[in-house]
Amino acid sequence: MTSDNRFENLLSPLDLGGMRLKNRMVLPAVSAGMVNEGHVTGRLLDYFEERARGGAGLIIVGYATVEYPRGLTGPPKYLAIDSDKFLPGLTSLAERIKQHGAHVALQLNHAGGVAISSFAGGIPLAPSAVICRPGGEIPRAMTVEDIQAMKVRFVEGAQRVQKAGFEAVEIHSATGYLLNQFLSPAKNKRTDAYGGDLPNRARLLLEIIAAIREKVGASYPLWVRLNGKEFGVPGGITLEETCELSRMLEKAGCCAINVTHYGTYPFHQLVEPAGSFVYLAEAVKKAVTIPVMISGRMTPEVAERALQKGAADLVTMGRQLLADPELPNKVASGRLDDVAPCITCLSCLGRGANVRCTVNPALGMEKEFRPAPAPKVKNVLVIGGGAAGMEAAVVAARRGHRVTLFEKGKRLGGRMGLAARMPHKARIADLNAYLARQVNKLGVQVELGKTVTPELVKSIKPDAVVIAVGGRIPALKWLAGVLSGLLLYSDYSQVEEGGRTVTDGAEHRQVFGAHSMLTVVMKPDQRLLKSIQAIVPEVYLAGDCMAPYGIMEAVSSGARAGLEV
Numbered sequence: 399m400t401s402d403n404r405f406e407n408l409l410s411p412l413d414l415g416g417m418r419l420k421n422r423m424v425l426p427a428v429s430a431g432m433v434n435e436g437h438v439t440g441r442l443l444d445y446f447e448e449r450a451r452g453g454a455g456l457i458i459v460g461y462a463t464v465e466y467p468r469g470l471t472g473p474p475k476y477l478a479i480d481s482d483k484f485l486p487g488l489t490s491l492a493e494r495i496k497q498h499g500a501h502v503a504l505q506l507n508h509a510g511g512v513a514i515s516s517f518a519g520g521i522p523l524a525p526s527a528v529i530c531r532p533g534g535e536i537p538r539a540m541t542v543e544d545i546q547a548m549k550v551r552f553v554e555g556a557q558r559v560q561k562a563g564f565e566a567v568e569i570h571s572a573t574g575y576l577l578n579q580f581l582s583p584a585k586n587k588r589t590d591a592y593g594g595d596l597p598n599r600a601r602l603l604l605e606i607i608a609a610i611r612e613k614v615g616a617s618y619p620l621w622v623r624l625n626g627k628e629f630g631v632p633g634g635i636t637l638e639e640t641c642e643l644s645r646m647l648e649k650a651g652c653c654a655i656n657v658t659h660y661g662t663y664p665f666h667q668l669v670e671p672a673g674s675f676v677y678l679a680e681a682v683k684k685a686v687t688i689p690v691m692i693s694g695r696m697t698p699e700v701a702e703r704a705l706q707k708g709a710a711d712l713v714t715m716g717r718q719l720l721a722d723p724e725l726p727n728k729v730a731s732g733r734l735d736d737v738a739p740c741i742t743c744l745s746c747l748g749r750g751a752n753v754r755c756t757v758n759p760a761l762g763m764e765k766e767f768r769p770a771p772a773p774k775v776k777n778v779l780v781i782g783g784g785a786a787g788m789e790a791a792v793v794a795a796r797r798g799h800r801v802t803l804f805e806k807g808k809r810l811g812g813r814m815g816l817a818a819r820m821p822h823k824a825r826i827a828d829l830n831a832y833l834a835r836q837v838n839k840l841g842v843q844v845e846l847g848k849t850v851t852p853e854l855v856k857s858i859k860p861d862a863v864v865i866a867v868g869g870r871i872p873a874l875k876w877l878a879g880v881l882s883g884l885l886l887y888s889d890y891s892q893v894e895e896g897g898r899t900v901t902d903g904a905e906h907r908q909v910f911g912a913h914s915m916l917t918v919v920m921k922p923d924q925r926l927l928k929s930i931q932a933i934v935p936e937v938y939l940a941g942d943c944m945a946p947y948g949i950m951e952a953v954s955s956g957a958r959a960g961l962e963v
């Protein structure tokens with residue numbers, strides 16, 4: 399593997415609290431589901447192993463709640479660490495990650511006032527009886543006894559983190575959860591020693607740090623995740639306060655500060671252009687002498703520039719490492735063209751038990767979707783060069799098949815071409831370009847401007863056919879769909895969890911996104927199926943022609959066809 403000197407800073411090692419990280423790329427805590435009643439599952443092991451194998455220098459597993467189920471955000475898709483019964487799974491997880499040369503930390507959290515009582519098994523706890531998220535419940539204000547008990551939970555959690563073989567612990571004090579609620583003037587209305595000015599609002603966090611330090615030893619790496627500022631929360635934490643707090647945390651023995659831009663609710667920062675939040679980490683970096691982690695759609699190029707100018711020491715890449723866990727290795731070997739791009743569609747949010755990704759069908763199914771060499775090399779004909787057809791061609795070619803792709807249009811991409819021209823969807827073009835590059839690089843023979851007919855199939859005599867011709871939309875409905883999509887998106891002001899819905903800022907009215915409108919009016923198109931089945935024994939359907947559900951399903955069904963052929 400040749401090292402790419404365009405990324406000198408990103409690829410350079412760093413000492414973090416005694417750990418020697420091989421590069422500056424970090425998988426931040428991304429709760430991905432694949433958890434069984436707080437326990438690690440086999441799927442979760444595969445998910446993390448894939449990301450460790452992909453070359454990240456540090457992997458932060460998370461979050462694990464220190465009080466199960468009361469400390470959970472919602473449906474039980476999060477890890478738990480409030481009992482030794484969780485240790486065997488967590489120990490295997492730490493081992494699986496470390497064996498690939500990545501260092502591993504675990505994030506501890508309590509949801510506090512954003513918990514949902516039906517899942518949490520009781521009224522949520524918070525610093526004050528203040529609703530902590532839109533649509534949330536009025537929590538119970540914690541007594542001083544509750545606060546002392548919470549401290550013990552975090553300390554015991556940290557001891558288990560260490561016992562399970564994790565090399566560091568991150569305390570989650572960001573993104574609207576309990577410790578963030580204590581820090582936030584908007585959520586913390588207490589008049590005792592745990593409310594009021596910053597030292598008081600930070601008291602619980604600082605007491606937790608001190609108590610953990612006492613138990614895990616002076617040298618065990620321990621840091622905190624903070625919001626650079628509290629976006630979307632009027633009267634919330636300011637960047638100046640975060641800098642001040644970071645200084646306190648350094649003094650208290652933290653070996654790093656992980657600065658996130660990810661707000662509480664809504665999540666609109668998640669779709670801002672790459673690098674929009676570098677200024678947050680940069681300000682914190684000026685306030686402390688310990689390493690600072692940065693976040694915010696960090697592409698390798700933006701990350702390198704941020705490191706170069708000294709805005710941070712480590713770069714967290716959340717969704718990008720969901721989309722392509724191998725990014726660090728690809729950066730190291732100069733294969734940037736091969737990086738599957740996160741298109742910031744937010745379809746990974748609000749997924750319940752299992753996270754999924756539009757561009758990475760293997761996410762959460764790492765074993766099933768690993769392309770193994772084909773036992774018998776076949777001549778595979780792919781009909782249609784949209785998302786489904788290209789993905790099918792790519793996976794089949796990776797497995798060693800000889801693949802020809804026919805597209806009746808003049809270019810590859812199918813409906814992604816139009817979708818990318820809709821407001822806020824330009825990044826779909828990145829996926830289109832990536833798939834087209836892979837088709838090209840893998841030697842797929844592409845025939846543009848050619849419509850496949852049963853006669854053509856007869857003359858080609860393929861061993862297998864993948865039909866990926868897209869869905870059908872009756873003309874009038876098509877027009878109505880596009881127009882209403884455009885209208886709805888012109889109304890867009892905030893992206894909510896779940897990604898596919900948009901909300902009218904004034905009335906909090908939920909409306910459907912353009913693609914939902916279109917998939918509602920679209921019909922499967924299986925007109926070619928019967929005639930081709932009569933000619934070729936092995937025929938697969940993929941994408942909208944099978945069932946019109948959007949790009950995620952198109953890519954995923956394309957990948958399945960490529961794996962099965």
Ligand SMILES: Cc1cc2nc3c(=O)[nH]c(=O)nc-3n(C[C@H](O)[C@H](O)[C@H](O)COP(=O)(O)OP(=O)(O)OC[C@H]3O[C@@H](n4cnc5c(N)ncnc54)[C@H](O)[C@@H]3O)c2cc1C
Nearest residue numbers: 782784785786806812813817850867868913941942948949
């Ligand atoms: C305006 C708009 C906005 C959208 N927004 C989103 C969104 O935000 N999120 C989302 O997930 N989805 C969105 N979608 C839906 C998404 O684009 C489609 O679901 C997805 O691209 C379907 O991919 P596919 O490969 O199955 O089909 P298509 O993209 O339709 O590709 C099929 C291809 O087959 C070719 N073809 C057809 N017949 C033949 C033949 N006989 N021979 C050769 N070639 C043939 C066609 O020319 C076409 O290129 C949107 C769609 C539109 C139109």
Ligand SMILES: Cc1cc2nc3c(=O)[nH]c(=O)nc-3n(C[C@H](O)[C@H](O)[C@H](O)COP(=O)(O)O)c2cc1C
Nearest residue numbers: 426427428429460461660693694695715716717746
């Ligand atoms: C599905 C999903 C789950 C997440 N879970 C957590 C979590 O448990 N703890 C946390 O601190 N951040 C969590 N995050 C936020 C990410 O760590 C990261 O800050 C966010 O995705 C923005 O960074 P990015 O632009 O690199 O993706 C989550 C993000 C996603 C998309």
Ligand code: SF4
Nearest residue numbers: 740741743744746755
């Ligand atoms: S689902 Fe969308 S936003 Fe989430 S990682 Fe995948 S491409 Fe990025």
